[in-house]
Amino acid sequence: MKPAEIHLLPDEIINKIAAGEVIERPASAVKELIENSIDAGATRIQVQIEEGGKKKILVVDNGKGMGKKDLDLCYLRHTTSKLYTADDLFHLQTNGFRGEAVASIAAISKMTISTSTEDGDGGRLILKGGQVESEEPYAAGHGTTFLIEDLFFNTPVRRTFLGSETSEGTKILDVIIKTSISHPEIRFDYKVGEKSVFIGVPGELRSRLAEAIGSGIAKSLLPVDYTEAGIHVTGYISPTTETKGKRHHQFLFMRNRPIENKMIGKAVSQAYEPYGAQCKPVTVLFLDMPDTEFDVNVHPAKREVRFANQNLVFLVVNHAIRDTFQKDLEANSPFIDLSGEFDTPSTNNVSATTPPGSAGDTQNLPDNSFAQPLYKPVAPNYKQGIQETRKATRYDVSDDVQDLFSQPEAGKIISLEPSEGNVPAPEPEPQPWKAPTLFQIADTYIAGEDAEGLLIIDQHAAHSRILYEKALNILQKGADLDCQELLFPELIEFSKIEKQIFASVDEQLRKLGFFVEPFGGDTFQIRAIPSALKLSRAVKAVHEFLDSCAESGDKGDASVVQDTLAKAWSKTNAYQAGDKLKPEEMAMLVGQLMATENPLKSPYGAPTLMRITLDELAKKFRH
Template sequence: MHQIAILASAVVDQIAAGEVVERPASVVKELVENAFDADAQSIEISVEDGGRTRIRVADDGFGMRREDALLAIRRHATSKIRDASDLVGVSSFGFRGEALPAIASVSEMDIETSANGGAGTLVRAAGGEIIEVRDAARRTGTTVTVSRLFYNAPSRQRFLRSARSEWRAIADLVSSTAMVRRSVRVLVSHDGREVMNLPAAHSTRARVAALWGAQYAERLVEVDDVRGEVHVTGLVERPSDVGTGTRRIHIVVNGRAIRDAGMVRAAEAAYRSTIPAGTRPSILLEITVPADAVDVNVHPAKVEVRFRDRWPIEHTVESAVRRALGTPRSEASMGASGFWAVPGIAFAPVDVEALQPPGDKSPLLGGNATTVETASTHDGEEAVLVPPLRQLRKTYIMFEREDGVVLIDQHSAHERVLYERFMHALEQGAAPSQRLLFPLTLHVGPQEGDAFEEHREMFERLGYEIEGFGGHTLLVQSVPAPHPRFDAERCLRESLDALTGSRMPGTASRHEKLAATVACKAAIKAGDSMSDGEMRSLFSALATTVLPAHDVHGRSTVVHLPWDEIERRFGRR
């Protein structure tokens, strides 16, 4: 007897089914994507017992003629490709001729379909074998019913989870799929109860509102950026809202929902310096690239893709999200008129690098004047007046607005100002520096010395002038001048320590790491007294930053206490 045997056709089909059909959600995915490929405008999904007992997907697409319906459950039969060259630019969902036969081989399946208003057909199969074909009364479109999933594969059936778990997977899958084709109406029921009714939507935000509520949709910022042949659109969570609700991740490439940790990491990289470590934002992005730039035929269930050149796409994703977070809308919680609006005062836009008027610099930002009454103006705009400020516990700055009291954390606020100033210096040119009357001699270890040599140019852009002085000794001639109490030696040592052994693959990441470290160490501290001039200068400078509500660690820089809340605490309401 031969030790090697050729498997029976039914066994081969069940093995193939294991690659495509992992659980009931896999069945729903394949059937819904087939409906999309049929240009359906309405899809109805009915699930029983978490899909373990019955799944029914009905669409109003172009349907199939009888001969096509019979071929549809045969392996390697497809309407999408004719030869290998068609695989290069395939853009439809179902194209491999695997899904329906794979599902049919491990279930009982009914296909009811009609094309072009012609006679309908019912094809009934069990275990991959056709057992009945007859006429059916059906309008144009297709209904596929899958019953008793894995009835003939008990080993697979034993690994199905509870009805609740399987239903949750289906609900997540439908939500993700519905984000892909917003123009399609989707109706979902579970055990006879309607649980999702999504009308056709004109925008991603409208579909998100239908799925998870208008309040959640309003927390998201629009992304829309094009770099070369890469177009990134979608919605991402505002930094101020990250961690306050359910995190949702949806990545779509060329109209196909996929799993791609690299793209998620690229989007999350845009949040560096805006959210606390360990928190992760919601990301709903659609990425469009040329068809020949991505291979969708690398995973049996088509949930993963391979990019011809991944880096430029990830770079565009990060840039697109970063640009979106930098818009005023990214802090919509500040109020329509801007968080810094004081009754009767409108803050004019100021360039980040022009944090104070020339010739009138505050000691807080490296000058000699004692007060700053206005922020810079451009194109004849009115000067920005600063409201009366008061320091509390040598830690917070307080001012009054028409709708309440605002507290500013002086360290976090100064850290944000310095971070953006240092980032500008790293990317555009050198920051202001102060020449030391007596050079500072700094003894460092081998690792710190290597870190300095690797990042020497960046330190110079921040305002340091440093020379090697033999061995592991550095001679510091000039230092940044963020404020009179700045401890240059401590800041430099801690910056070198932070950079030692760090792995930062890109220039932008290295810039952010160094700018964040220096800003944190250079910022004024809690417990430092501030003069009126310093508080005014900090207020004006913070008002010009891109993300004034967060420091580089993602912590809040400002807290608003509404009058209503204060009056409730005192029993006045």
């Protein structure tokens, strides 16, 4: 008989497969260990890493700890203290529940677990690749310490896909910030080597947000508290005037669990959409709903959540944000009380000869004559409304002026008819319109004629291409870009993530013309900017540069780092849609674009120009 080809995999291979799904990078390990600390009732969690978490991750908590029997089981697959029946999956009150995290981390690292309960029951366990190497007694205060060393030591291919130390450290910081926001009652300490990067002091949510994303932004946030259809939305959102928000400033939690959901992100964007593209919202939203309305057992890393009625959740989040805007509008709307300006005598004193509609005719006034609001909220499209009002109120000014000045004064009425000596000058004859060589369309596109037809250029994409090649050349040669020193330095506040990224790119920023120095705490001062950059864009440019670096990441290779920085710098300093350009600026932009190595594409692959040929134009106008 032919032997069976199907066989059971050994635990070593199973654990490595599971580790590949659960532990994608050092940040994943930190996330799982922190969640275990929270479930253990910790009020203080300390995290320390070395080399981006690849060499060392240390997580210390003061939770209830584990006894000797629990310690001997915690590193095995599917061992947990949080589930007992299948029905518990639909009534989760903890962050972890599968019993995979510790086993997955242990399978691909050298792990040391030191733990003790209040009774002194505990021990220390040393594992390598999921196998116990030694076990010894351990006596200390209640709590648990996980030491992870040489992560992915037995899966070398996985290590090659990790980013640089800075990139991986930033991702760990992002995990810690999100978790600390969801639990402002817990103290968090995060160190990179011996350097303290983030300290979260126990307190209110707004205070934690000030520590995480900056006090300037946190101070202006609006509180959210809205319930509809059994779904409760709380948290904070930025006002519609906020323009400093970033993608990593949008936080979403489901029962204090950090989650990702594109649909809710669209609901937030739609709520802010009427207030213009310049609006960059900061949102911190906490959702709560009945257990049967959501499922977190979807993604191995528990990042995603599925809802029984996604459309309803979308609407409720959207309504919660709009309701917050309305409350803020009502609270800050000016109220003008004119009741004291009118003398309204009682009806008993009204004369029979009082004409209808006069001040004394109170019987013809509606009961709610002063109950109507005297302030009407301005619609989001208020600019359009103003323009329409102006069109609707055009009139002959002389009529009103005549009425104003025709009041009898000593029996004399002033005539407003133009005298013979004051004849208005004749209007100049309209000149035929002559198209310039280059002109702007909507202050966004540059149009002009060439030998083949009509050429339309995206000014942001084109300028980005020019600046990208210029910046890349400077970084490769080690040269410096011309800069202008500011007479009065501009102050800028960094979030914790921006502060960590800045530390790794400060030298390159100086070569590109930005001189930024510490001013105290999370505040820095910009002392010099690139010569071609407008001062009004300096603060925003630095924020956008650091944000682009965070999104792009790097793999530690010098050429990749230079390319990332050049792209970020070009995107930040390029002309933006809506920038009005002078004719000489347009001409210079087109000339410099045509001199680049790749004038047809922006650094991000978007087209810089399009051509409408004469043949295509002729086809459009044929009958």
